[in-house]
Amino acid sequence: xxxxxRFRTPLLTLxxxxxxxxxxxxxxxxxxxxxxxxxxxxxxxxxxxxxxxxTLSVTTGGRQVVTPSPLGLVTExxxxxxxxxxxxxxxxxxxxxxxxxxxxxxxxRQVHARETTYRFASTTTDARLDVLVRESADGxxxxxxxxxxxxxxxxxxxxETSAFTFPAGTxxxxxxxxxxxxxxxxxxxxxxxxxxxxxxxGLFRTGSTYTLVAESDLTGRYAGAHLTHTAGSxxxxxxxxxxxxxxxxxxxTLATPWRALVTGSLATVTESTLTDDLAPASxxxxxxxxxxxxxxxxxxxxxxxxxxxLEAQKKYxxxxxxxxxxxxxxxAGWYYLPGQWEVVDPEWQARxxxxxxxxxxxxxxxxxxxxxxYTLLTDPVEREKWLSTLERWGVAGVKIDFMDSESQDRFRWxxxxxxxxxxxxxxxxxxxxTIPKGMQRTWPQVMTMEGVGGEEKRTNTAEHLATLPFTRxxxxxxxxxxxxFHRPYRPNVGSDAGExxxxxxxxxGVTNLAGTPESYDERPEARRYLEQLPRAWDATRxxxxxxxxxxxxxxxxxxxxxxxxxxxxxxxTVDVPLRLGPGRWLVETVTDGPAGLVRTPYVVRGDATLSxxxxxxxxxxxxxxxxxxxRTTCDR
Numbered sequence: 001x002x003x004x005x006r007f008r009t010p011l012l013t014l015x016x017x018x019x020x021x022x023x024x025x026x027x028x029x030x031x032x033x034x035x036x037x038x039x040x041x042x043x044x045x046x047x048x049x050x051x052x053x054x055t056l057s058v059t060t061g062g063r064q065v066v067t068p069s070p071l072g073l074v075t076e077x078x079x080x081x082x083x084x085x086x087x088x089x090x091x092x093x094x095x096x097x098x099x100x101x102x103x104x105x106x107x108x109r110q111v112h113a114r115e116t117t118y119r120f121a122s123t124t125t126d127a128r129l130d131v132l133v134r135e136s137a138d139g140x141x142x143x144x145x146x147x148x149x150x151x152x153x154x155x156x157x158x159x160e161t162s163a164f165t166f167p168a169g170t171x172x173x174x175x176x177x178x179x180x181x182x183x184x185x186x187x188x189x190x191x192x193x194x195x196x197x198x199x200x201x202g203l204f205r206t207g208s209t210y211t212l213v214a215e216s217d218l219t220g221r222y223a224g225a226h227l228t229h230t231a232g233s234x235x236x237x238x239x240x241x242x243x244x245x246x247x248x249x250x251x252x253t254l255a256t257p258w259r260a261l262v263t264g265s266l267a268t269v270t271e272s273t274l275t276d277d278l279a280p281a282s283x284x285x286x287x288x289x290x291x292x293x294x295x296x297x298x299x300x301x302x303x304x305x306x307x308x309x310l311e312a313q314k315k316y317x318x319x320x321x322x323x324x325x326x327x328x329x330x331x332a333g334w335y336y337l338p339g340q341w342e343v344v345d346p347e348w349q350a351r352x353x354x355x356x357x358x359x360x361x362x363x364x365x366x367x368x369x370x371x372x373x374y375t376l377l378t379d380p381v382e383r384e385k386w387l388s389t390l391e392r393w394g395v396a397g398v399k400i401d402f403m404d405s406e407s408q409d410r411f412r413w414x415x416x417x418x419x420x421x422x423x424x425x426x427x428x429x430x431x432x433x434t435i436p437k438g439m440q441r442t443w444p445q446v447m448t449m450e451g452v453g454g455e456e457k458r459t460n461t462a463e464h465l466a467t468l469p470f471t472r473x474x475x476x477x478x479x480x481x482x483x484x485f486h487r488p489y490r491p492n493v494g495s496d497a498g499e500x501x502x503x504x505x506x507x508x509g510v511t512n513l514a515g516t517p518e519s520y521d522e523r524p525e526a527r528r529y530l531e532q533l534p535r536a537w538d539a540t541r542x543x544x545x546x547x548x549x550x551x552x553x554x555x556x557x558x559x560x561x562x563x564x565x566x567x568x569x570x571x572x573t574v575d576v577p578l579r580l581g582p583g584r585w586l587v588e589t590v591t592d593g594p595a596g597l598v599r600t601p602y603v604v605r606g607d608a609t610l611s612x613x614x615x616x617x618x619x620x621x622x623x624x625x626x627x628x629x630x631r632t633t634c635d636r
Contacts, residue, residue, distance in 0.1 A: 041137075042060065042135065042136055042137035042138060042139070042263070042264065043058050043059065043060035043065070043135065043139060043140050043261075043263040043264070044058070044059050044060070044135060044140075045057070045058055045133050045135055045140045045142070046058075046059065046068075047071075047090075047116075047118055047131065047133060048068055049084065049085075049086060050068070052082055052083045052084050052085070052123065053070065053072070053081065053082050053084070054070075054071040054072060054081075054084060054118075054120060054131065055068035055069055055070055055071060056068070056069055056071055056131075056133070056140075056142060057069065058140050058211070058261055058263060060209055060263055060264065061209065063206065063207060063209065064167060065166070065167070065204075065206045065209050065211050065263060066164055066165065066166060066211065066261060067165045067166070067167060068165070069162075069163045069164050069165045069235070070161045070162065070163045071131055071142070071144075071161065071162060072084075072129070072144075072160070072161040072162070073129065073144055073146075073157055073159075073160055073161070073256075074157070074158045074159050074160075074161065075127070075154040075155050075156065075157050075158060075248075076154065076155025076156050076158060076245070077125070077127075077153060077154045077155045078122060078125050078127035078150070078153075078154040078155075079122075080120070080122065080127055080129040080144075080146075080154075081161035083122055083123045083124050084120040084121065084122060084123065084129065085120065085121055085123055086118065086119070086120060087119045087120060087121040087128070088119055090116050090117060090118050090119075091116070091117050092114060092115065092116045092117075093114075093115050094112075094113075094114055094115075095111060095112070095113040095114070095115050095134065095136075096111065096112055097109075097110070097111040097277075097281075098110050098111070099111075099281060099282070099441065101276065101440060101441060101444060102287060102290045102291075102292055102440075102444040102445075102447075102509065102536065103292040103440065103444075103447055103448070103477055103507075103508075103509030103510075103536055103537075104273065104276065104440060104476065104477060104507065104509070104537070105271060105273060105507060105537060105539075105540035105555075106273070106537060106538060106539050106540060107536055107537070107538060108538075109273050109276065109277065111136070111277045112136060112137070113134045113135060113136035113277070114134070114135050114136075115132060115133065115134045116132070116133045116134075116135075117130055117131070117132050117133075117145075118130065118131045118132075118133070125153075125154075126149070126150075126153065127150045127153065127154050128146075128147050128149070128150050129144060129145075129146065129150070130144065130145035130146075130147065131143075131144060131145075132144075132145060132255075134258075134278070136274065136277070137264075137268075138262055138263070138264055138268050138269075138272040138274050139260060139261050139262040139263045139264070139272065139274045140260075140261045140263060141216070141258045141259060141260040141261065141274065141278055142258065142259055143217075143255055143256050143257060143258045143259065144255070144256045145253065145254065145255045145256075146248070146253065146254040147253055148251050148252055148253045151248050151249065151250055151251060151252055151253070151254055152250045152251040153250075154248075155248070156245040156246060156247050156248050157240075157245060157246040157248060158245050159239075159240065159243070160225075160237075160238045160239075160240065160256075161237075162237070162238040162259055163235050163236060163237040163238060164213060164227075164235070164236045164261070165234055165235040165236075166190045166204050166206060166211075166234045166235075166236075167206050167234070168191070168234060169189070169206075170189065170190040170191075170204050170205060170206045170234060171187065171188070171189055171190065171204065171205040172187070172188045172189065172190040172193055172202060172203065172204050172205075173185050173186070173187050173188075173202065173203040173204075173467050173470070173471060173547050173548060174186065174188060174193055174198040174199070174202045174203075174227070175198060175199045175201070175453075175471070176196060176197070176198060176199075177196075177197040177198050177199050177200075177226040177227070179404045179405055179406065180404050180432045180433065180450070180451065181199055181201075181433075181434065181435050181450075181451035181452065181472070182450070182451070182452060182453045182454075182457070183199070183453060184453050184459075184460060184461060184464040185463075185464055185467040185468070185471055185472075185548070186463070187463075187467075187547070187548050190204060190234045190236075191231075191232055191233060191234045192231065192232075193229055193231065194229075194231055195229060195230050195231045196228075196229060197226045197227065197228050197229075197239060198226060198227040198228075198229060198236070199226060199227070200213065200214060200215050200224070200225050200226050200227060200238075201213070201214055201435065201471050201472055201474075201475055202227055202236065202471070203269070203467075203470050203471050203547060205547075208265070209263065209264065209265070210263070210264065210265065210266050210268075210269045210470070211261050211262065211263045211269075212260075212261070212262040212263075212269050212272075212470070212471065212474055212475075213227065213236070213259075213260070213261060214260045214262060214274075214275050214437070214474075214475050215257045215258060215259055215260060215275075215437055216257060216258040216260055216274075216275040216276075216278035216279050216437050216438035217255075217257050217258050217278055217279050217280060217437070217438050217442075218257040218411060218434070218437045218438070218439075219411055219414070219415055220408060220409075220411040220412030220413075220414065220415040221254060221255070221256075221411075222246055222256055222257055222408060222411070223240045223241040223244065223246050223406065223407055223408040223411065224240070224241050224406025224407070224411065224434055225238050225239065225240055225241075225257070225259075225406075226238075226239050226241075226406075227239070238259065241405070241406050241407045241408065242407065244407065244408070246408055247408060257437070258275075258278045258438075260274055260275055260278060262274045262275075262474070266470060266542065266545040266547075267541070267542040267545065269470060269474055270469060270470055270474055270540075270542040270545060270553070271540050271541065271542060272474065275436070275437060275438050275475050275476065276436075276438050276440060276441040276476070277441075278438055279437075279438025279439070279441040279442050280438075280441070280442045281441070281442070282441060282442060282443075282444050283419070283422070283442055283443065284422045284443065284444055284445060287444055287445075289425045290427065290444055290445050291326070291427075291535060292447055292509040292510055292535050292536045293325070293326035293327055293510065293511075293533075293535040293536075294323075294325045294326065294327070294510070294511045294513060294530070294533045294535075295320075295325060295326070295327035295328060295329045295369065295510050295511065295512050295513065296316055296319060296320040296323070296325055296327070296328045296329070296513055297329045297331070297481060297512035297513060297514050298312075298313065298316050298328070298329060298330060298331055299329075299331035299332070299371075299456075299514070300455065300456065300481070300484050300486075300487065300514040300515070301316070301514065301515060301516045301517070302316070302516075304332065304333050304341065305333075306331075306333075307330060307331050307332050307333025307334050307371075308333040308334065308336065308338060308339070310353040310356060310357060313328070313330055313357050314357065314360055315517075316328050316517070317357070317360060317361045317364060317366050317368075318364070319517045320361075320366045321364045321365060321366055323520075323527070323530065323531050324531050325366070325513070325530075325531075325533075326365075326366065326367060326535070327366065327367055327368070327369055327396065327397070327510060328361060328366055328367075328368055328369070329368075329369045329370070329371070329399060329510075329512055330354075330357070330368060330369070330370045330371065331371040331399070332371050332373075332401075334352070334353075334354060334370060334371070335348045335352060335354075344376070349385075349389055354368070354370065354393060354395070355393045355394075358393050358394045358395060359394070362394060367394075367395075367396035367397075368394075368395055368396060369395065369396050369397035369398065369399060369427065369429070369510070370390065370395055370397075370398060370399065371398075371399045371401060372386065372398050372399065372400050372401070373400075373401055373402055374400050374401060374402055374403050374413075374417075374432075375402075377400065377417055377420075378413060380416070383416070383417070383420060384420070387420055387421065387423075387424040387426060388424060390424070390426060391424040391425060391426060395426065396426070396427055397426050397427030397428060397429065397445075397447065397510070398421065398426050398427070398428060398429070399428075399429040399430075399431060400417070400428065400429070400430055400431065400433075401430075401431040401432050402431070402432040403430065403432055403433050403434070404432045406434050410434075411434075414434075414439075418439075418442075418443045418446070419443075421445055422443060422445050425445075426445065427445050427447050427509075427510065428443075428445050428446045428447060429446075429447055429448050429449070429450075429479055429510060429512070430446070430448075430449040430450065430451075431449075431450040431479065432450065433449050433450055433451055434449070434451060435449060435451035435452075435472060435475055435476065436449055436451075436475055436476025436477060437475070437476070438476075439476070440476055440477060440509070446477075446509075447477065447508070447509030447510040448477040448478065448479040448508040448509045448510050448512075449476065449477060449478070449479060450478075450479045451472065451478070452468065452472050452473075452478050452479070452480055454478075454479065454480040454481050455480055455481040455482060455483075455484045455487065455490065455514050456481065457489070458489040459489075460489075460490070460491050461491050461568070462491045462492060462566070462567075462568035462569070462617035463548040463549070463568045464491070465491060465492065465502070465551075465566045465568070466546070466547065466548050466549055466550055466551050466566050466567065466568045467547050467548050468480070468506065468551075469505060469506070469542075469545075469551040469553060470545065470547045470551070471547075473506055473507055477507055477508045477509045478506055478507065478508055479508050479510075479512055480502065480506045480508070481512045481513070481514040482499060482502035482503045482506060482511070482513065482514065483499065483500075483502075483503055483513040483514050483515040483520075483526075483530065484499070484514035484515050484519075485499055485515045485519040485520070485522075485523060485526065486515055486516050486518070486519040487514075491617055492566065492615075492617050492618050492619065494592075494615050494616060494617065494618060495592050495614065495615040495616075495617065495618025495619060496523055496526060496592060496596070496597055497590055497591045497592045497597055497614070497615070497618060497619060497620045497621060498565075498566050498567070498592075498614070498615065498617070498618035498619030498620070499526075499619075500526045500529055500530070500564075500590055500597070500619075500620075500621040501563075501564035501565050501566060501619040501620055501621040502564060502566065502619070503529075503530060503533060503564065503621070504533075504553065504555055504562045504563060504564030504621060505551060505552075505553050505564035505565065505566055505619075506564075507537065507540070507555070509536070511533060513530060523596065523597055524597075525590055525596070525597035525598070525599050526590070526597055528599075528635070529590055529621055529623065532560075532562075532623060532634075532635055532636060533562070534557035534558065534560075534562075535557075536557065537555040537556060537557055538556045538557055538558070539555070539556040540553060540554070540555050540556075541553070541554045541555075541556075541579045542554075543563065543565075543576055543577060543578065543579060544565065544574070544576055544577070548568065549567070549568050549569060550565070550566070550567045550568070550574070551565065551566055552564070552565035552566075552574075552576050553565075554578075554579065554580070554624075559625060559626060560623060560624065560625045560634055560636075561580050561623070561624040561625075562621075562622075562623055562624075563576075563587075563620075563621065563622035563623070563624065564619070564620075564621050564622075565612070565614070565619045565620050565621075566618075566619035567614050567617070567618060567619055568617055569616070569617070570616050571613075571614065571615050571616045571618070572613075572614060573611050573612065573613050573614075574611070574612050574613075574614055575609050575610070575611055575612075576609065576610045576611075576612055577607075577608075577609045577610075578604065578606060578607060578608050578609070578610060578624075579606075579607070580606035580607075580624055581606045582605075582606055582607075583605070583606055583626065583627070584603060584604070584605060584606075584626075584627040585603070585604055585605070585606050585624050585625065585626060585627055586601060586602070586603055586624065586625050586626070586627045586631060586633075586634055587601070587602045587603075587604055587610060587622055587623075587624040588600065588601050588602075588622060588623050588624075588633065588634055589602070589610070589612055589620055589621070589622045590620060590621040590622065591612060591613055591614070591620045592613075592614075592615045592618060592620075601632075601633075603627055610622075623635075
């Protein structure tokens with residue numbers, strides 16, 4: 001047996017050089033499409049064995065943004081974080097993939113990465129640990145793999161020793177962890193953040209480089225993770241749900257979720273699809289039935305009473321028809337006994353009015369989605385009854401609520417509900433839930449997920465709104481439910497233009513618009529803009545970014561760009577550099593005026609800087625299209 005080195009041994013120096021060459025060298029592949037961010041020299045990972053303890057660091061632009069940080073697992077019968085030796089030379093492979101998604105920042109995705117596998121063996125037991133490291137233009141990720149022989153003998157996983165140590169002076173935007181991921185984001189320095197647990201969606205800034213910590217490919221094989229921190233330290237550990245052991249199937253190879261570090265400029269982090277790129281390919285063969293789009297959501301508009309009224313829901317359908325919105329969402333109440341709450345009608349299949357509403361809506365070109373409490377779908381027999389009935393009625397999708405856990409058992413439930421909803425051709429919106437973590441690539445019927453302090457909250461801040469594009473929404477579709485102009489609790493209550501801009505700033509496969517019909521009719525410019533919302537986005541570009549202070553994003557659909565921005569702080573005029581493409585463009589902004597929303601046209605070059613007035617804690621919306629002599633508006 002080879003003796004263990006007693007000094008720090010870098011294992012990835014050559015790999016880093018090879019990766020840089022791979023990402024910058026010309027290849028035989030076709031040139032990237034105009035909307036694709038071209039490959040470039042991205043961050044490099046260095047794996048080091050320090051006296052038997054493996055660590056990983058990340059360097060970009062000559063600067064270390066993650067300093068040597070622990071790797072490893074501890075199982076019932078083996079400590080796979082110490083006393084390790086490298087077993088043979090690391091092996092590498094290129095990862096080149098092209099895939100399509102139904103929703104998200106873009107529909108066509110290209111993946112170019114290099115994956116290196118390090119095989120470690122314990123010096124005291126027969127246990128083995130593989131560490132797989134991926135490097136791509138927009139980040140670094142790693143996961144552990146326990147070979148079958150190791151799972152047969154090592155028992156359940158007790159904890160990870162994984163951690164991320166950031167250089168001194170690093171800034172951090174974090175949300176205190178809770179089971180539904182709905183706490184607000186706040187800014188700290190990485191070392192000064194209070195002792196506690198934080199969501200696995202923390203954003204860190206070292207110099208001018210940003211790093212978003214996330215995870216991907218999380219299923220019932222494992223449990224959800226969060227960040228753990230002790231005040232005064234720049235290290236953030238990885239904690240597992242409730243510190244419960246992860247149950248391992250003995251004799252089967254186990255691959256843990258990816259620990260992802262999306263790294264680069266703020267635009268790189270915001271536009272990245274790394275968490276999707278790391279996830280398994282789609283398990284839905286025929287996706288022709290999966291259609292994203294805007295929805296009139298009736299909960300904040302009508303509450304419980306609307307949920308139990310067929311006539312009220314028909315009126316909402318009529319309004320969705322007028323606006324051109326493809327969906328109407330019926331929230332809680334529809335399957336409860338009339339006049340009661342939390343009591344399911346035992347005869348719901350026979351005497352519910354939902355089939356009438358679905359038929360009424362279908363005749364008018366609108367489809368219905370419905371709310372369900374997840375407990376109705378835990379028993380396999382009951383789950384099949386509910387889902388098959390909804391499919392037979394013609395319901396388009398389900399909003400499933402109150403999972404409120406990231407335990408291994410709850411992810412095993414996700415493993416069951418995802419193929420079941422695909423089987424019955426039902427779109428999915430998860431509320432009270434985990435966050436996407438790559439789920440939307442593998443299960444493209446998942447249109448959106450909550451996991452955010454959204455429009456229902458009464459205590460959100462403008463700073464929170466201006467952090468979400470770089471944290472939660474950077475990971476996947478987010479059901480913030482914008483458009484609740486009638487709500488007095490929204491942080492941008494003085495800026496209808498800021499509320500309007502959220503419908504574009506926040507990406508969601510189904511954008512659930514939360515206002516009342518009356519509130520839209522009182523704001524004809526907002527109504528007109530929301531009527532233009534497309535079903536899905538072809539490309540996403542960050543125009544302005546300052547976490548907690550400012551966010552402006554442009555999203556392309558067909559030949560038009562939709563722009564949404566939010567700003568925390570006093571009223572002012574903001575400069576927005578456009579990234580629309582060459583030539584001249586017609587840009588129509590929607591801003592706050594003394595008497596309401598104002599639409600203003602500009603003719604500019606695609607790379608111009610636009611000056612836009614915004615109210616205090618407000619924002620704006622805009623629509624851009626190619627300029628032509630006959631075109632006076634970008635409305636379709």
